[in-house]
Amino acid sequence: MIWLNGRLRAGGTVDVADRGLLLADGLFETIAVFGGRPFRLADHLARLDRGAALLGLSFDRDRLAAGIAALAATLGGGHGALRATVTRGPGPRGLLPPDQPQPTLLVTAAPWSRQPVGAAISLATVTLRRNDRSPLAQVKSLAALEQILALGEARKAGADDALLLNTAGRVACTAMANLFVVIDGLLVTPPLADGVLPGVMRGLLDATERSLLPADLARADAVFATNSLRLVMPVGRLDGRPLAGGGQAAAALAVIRQAIQAECGCDPLA
């Protein structure tokens, strides 16, 4: 079941002139649903709003929110993973948007899996650098091809995910998650200016923002990654070398589980 431009339906298509397809001209959000309730929906919609402001893209936010609610309701009170996509809709040839865009609004659903939550992952540092000199680094845009390439390079190196450095050589994120380290008892995460997406799970953790170098990961007491579906993942290895363990990833996961309990009325890991 999907929701497309106002209607629930079994499946759907978009026009070949859609700028989302042709030029990655759009945004998306990945939203976990626990017990039938989207988790931190307001945060996801707020991030979408900030991205739309950057792109100069006007869309009917209430209509999209209704679509998210409609598709969440089809999950029968269970868990799921929604993806909300907004494109600038069809347009003529070329980079310039049409004068009166008709955005495409799409919500799709996939099963949510508890299996990767809290499971240790390995990272490989990839050659591709995250562009901290582009405002798109702080926006969840449809232009996700760099992350696909980064993930592919990491998988070829035998790792689960990529460590992405920015153009200054600082730690930015993984291909699919924000990064946190514990150094001298302090929970630290890179600042947005280092080319970091303002992750919704990242926003739930009380951390100090500070630029990190790759060597900081090696000397940290703990390294973990966060995203909206996998919640918290301890990073057990970097470029084949083990990283320090530590209970801080478990503590971060406990914070997020409490927030889920408070907002969605259930514990998806229970």
Place this chain on the structure above:
Amino acid sequence: MIWLNGRLRAGGTVDVADRGLLLADGLFETIAVFGGRPFRLADHLARLDRGAALLGLSFDRDRLAAGIAALAATLGGGHGALRATVTRGPGPRGLLPPDQPQPTLLVTAAPWSRQPVGAAISLATVTLRRNDRSPLAQVKSLAALEQILALGEARKAGADDALLLNTAGRVACTAMANLFVVIDGLLVTPPLADGVLPGVMRGLLDATERSLLPADLARADAVFATNSLRLVMPVGRLDGRPLAGGGQAAAALAVIRQAIQAECGCDPLA
């Protein structure tokens, strides 16, 4: 008229699960057709091949070429602008491609206009930097949102196009074209390593590759931009200041017109 996955048709759609739509996982080429004949088609297909190799994307190149020929044939021997798009096709949720991708092959046509050919343009330097630390900078991928943002910023500044610097502050390109300067009688263009797309028109001109700083544009005897549809555009202003004129843009256009005459048997500007 479009050509989609093997068939000419009046219009068409792609599945909402297409990775081109969801993740910019694909490539495209913009190909001018003069007198019914695609210009430098082999160069465009070769660039597509290099991009596909980078992405690990296998597609039926002969089938796409047949689609380009079929759509070019609908132009009745006239001029046109074709766009060939290849995506990795539909996939499940997430960044990882499916094991057996079924690529989407699409060719669309638009009118070709002679009006912008040879017409002077103005550039505005934008804040967004071209990511020379990503291999995608040298590939014509679907992730064109940065170019859209750059063009939008330039238009807000009252210019026709953007001057994009790379993360090291060097000149890369405009939002839609390669850049050339004439300095001390030498035709110079930035090297691919500076975050430059290997433009097909760029490949037709005999230029020295050398990194350029913004100040080099101001002191140059001529500055011009090239792309596959507008061919050659003199750059008359940068950030509101006039740039030197010069006959070299006209000379470059003459070279390209001769190549069109030789390959397509016509002069679209005659």
